[in-house]
Amino acid sequence: MEPLLLSFYNLSAPLINQKLISEQLNISQKHLARSLKRWQAHQFLSYTSGRGRGHMTEIEWHLNIDHLYFQKVTTAFKREPLDEVVHYLTWKWSESSKQSLLLQANQLLGIDRKESDKLIIxxxxxxxxxxxxxxxxxxxxxxxxxxxxxxxAYKDGTYHYKIAHRIxxxxxxxIIYLRKNIQFHDGQIVTxxxxxxxxxxxxxxxHMHGLLHCINSIEIINPHQMKMTYTECPYLLDILCTLNLSIYKVENGRYIGTGPFYIDKNTETYSLLKAFDYYYGYRPFLDEVEMLYIPEQTYDEFSLQSNGQYAPYTxxxxxYYMLSLRNNHLTNAQQETIHYIMQTYLRQTTxxxxxxxSAPAVLSYSRYFRHQPELLENxxxxxVYPSYIRKLMNDVKxxxxxYNIQVELIPVTIDDALHSQLDYKGDYxxxxxxxxxxEHYEYFSFLFQNNATQYHLFAQYPRLTTIYHHYLKSPVSRWSRLNRIVDRELERRHLLIPLFNNxxxxxxxxxxxNARIVLHGFYNWSEVYIE
Incomplete structure (x- = not known):
């Protein structure tokens, strides 16, 4: 079976424009032309190319590809493991076939081939x-x-030791003292x-230099003790709490951790996590967490082997925020106009x-003072925006x-959005x-240890350099107050504008x-149990 053939079948009409269809399929016209010849040779279809630019190509189908592939995938669902066939759900089916296949997948999720407590997401x-x-x-x-x-780890306002026994x-x-006999998922002891x-x-x-530039040296004292030296690093414990500084190792290209679950299988469409029996904390009640990645899924859905009732949690x-880029060409009055319209009306109209x-905020205690300015036009x-929020940007446009304001949209890749300095010719x-x-540390990190915000904010608001050093010379207990001042000042200057809470x-x-729905939807899989 060929996903491109299925996509073409469900996109095409008796008359097609090869240029437009190839763009919709995200392939070149040459690729489409070669595929048409091959499909005709296999008697899936017949076609007659239009002569000249802009002429239409006639398509005559000899087989119902959607129905043919649907029957094959339905058979595969019955005979093969779900993790080996779930990727078919990502293909471009007709609406009726897609819904039927999703229903079959849901029914299979209720079948457990082993005696285990499994959570499916x-x-x-x-x-x-x-x-x-x-x-x-x-x-x-x-x-x-x-x-x-x-x-x-940082939880409920308190620091808790994890792999460290004491610091x-x-x-x-x-001086860091490590817990003894903690095992990696491959059974090796952490040293x-x-x-x-x-x-x-x-x-x-x-990716991490900005986070650790204050660290001068890291030395081993003995197998369970080490020393770190640093300059102006009042936030050391906060750094060590970040998931980016997890303890792991790499063997044959595999990432191996020490957490309550380990990765048993992982593909683009499926992940299977299994409980780690030798976890140094409490062994999870759940035996497995199975995740299926379905592009049409609009919300995270949890299920168990046995069907039951569900409770929604929001x-x-x-x-989401709007960052003024260092080459912003708008006047202050134009920036004020964009600021007011985007922050006031976007969440109300979409x-x-x-x-x-609710009113958008960067911090849980953010407070902004607003007045309606004279709104400019013309x-x-x-x-600039990451390509995966294209639909939201159409709402913005x-x-x-x-308000008679023209919009130029400049999409960037996800990788650029996450890692680059975003040196693009744009305004926001x-x-x-x-x-x-x-939160006191995370806001500091968001401003001063993030490539994008560092690169653009410091150029437009040089006083941030002085503020940064003020953070480093202040005890962490005072950072919340500093955060409120900086947050309000950046918003007032139209530099960092919260748009809406997601x-x-x-x-x-x-x-x-015992499912704990915590900030940002993180789930305590290692602590839940099934009644």
Whole structure:
């Protein structure tokens, strides 16, 4: 079976424009022309090419490809393991075939071939990476937080030791004592050498240098003890809490952690996590967590082997913001106009369910003072944005058009959006973010250890350099007050503008107990149990 043939079947009409169809299929015209010849040779169809530019190609189908493939996939669902056939759900089916296949997949989810307690989760997106150092997106954090552990964790306003047994901290150095007999998922014992290697790798990583530039040295004292020296690093414990600094190792291209679950299988459409029997904490009650990645899935859906009732939960899932780029060409009055319209009306006019109607905020205690300025017309604004929010940007374009403001949209790849300095010729960059863990530190990291915000904000607001050093010379207990001042000042200057709070709805089975829906939708899979 060939996914391109199915996509073409469900896109094409008796008369087609090869240029337009090839663009819709995301292939070249030469690729389409070669495929048409091959499909005709296999007697799937007959075609007659139009002569000259703009002429239409006639298509005559000899087989109903959608029905033929549907029958084959239905047979595969009955004979093969679900994880080997679930990728067919991502193909471009007709609506009726797609719904029927989804129904069959749902029914199969209720069949457990083993005596185990399994949680099945249907999600829209797979994790972008399994490398903790490169993790920036919320989907990857969601899964990796159950696979890896850090030296320290921040929970309910308190620091808790994890892989570290104790950390003695002074102004210039920290002595880290490791718990004994903690095992990696391959059975090897974690030593100071492993932890030192992780931290030194992070130091040299292009993704993490801003986070660790204050660290001067990392030394091994003995197999369960190490020393770190640093300059102006009042936030050391907060750094060690970040998932990016999880303790892991790489063997034959596989990432191996120490968390309550390990990865048994992982593909673009399917992941299977299994409980780690030798976890140094409490062994999870759940034996397996199975995740299916389905592009049409609009919300995270949890299920167990036995069918039952579900309860919906709506949780805050970060926020979206508008960052003024360093080459912003708008006047102050034009920036004020864009600021007011986007922040006031976008969340009210869009029909997207992930957008909360409440006032947007970066911090949980953000307060902004607003007044309606004189709204200007007849100018153009340029927005840079990650390509996966294309539909949201169309809403932005329609909104500003009502106020006679022209919009130029500049999409970038997900990788550029997460890792680059975004040195693009635009006025604003729109993106989502989330502050996980200790908010006082996460906001500091968002501003000063993020390539995009560092690159653009410091150029437009030089006083941030002085503010940065003020953070470093202040105890962490005072950072919340600093955060409020900086947050309000950046918003007042039209430099960093919160647009809306993102939210998501998850459906949890009633008999799944102790499920804790926490900030950004992270789930405590290692603590839940089935009634």
């Amino acid at each position: 249907k999600k829209r997106y797979a994790p972008l990476t399994l490398n903790p150092l490169e993790t920036r997106d919320i989907n990857s954090f969601n899964i990796l937080s159950n696979i890896y552990d850090t030296l320290v 003695d901290v002074t102004e210039t150095e920290a 100071a050498e492993d932890v030192c290697h992780c931290l030194q790798t992070a130091q040299s990583s292009v 949780v805050r899932d970060g926020f 029909e997207r369910k992930n957008i909360a109607k 100018f153009t604004v340029r927005f 329609h909104l500003l058009k009502r 960059y729109i993106h989502g973010a989330f502050l996980n863990g200790a 939210q998501k709805t998850v459906y949890i089975p009633h008999n799944l107990r």
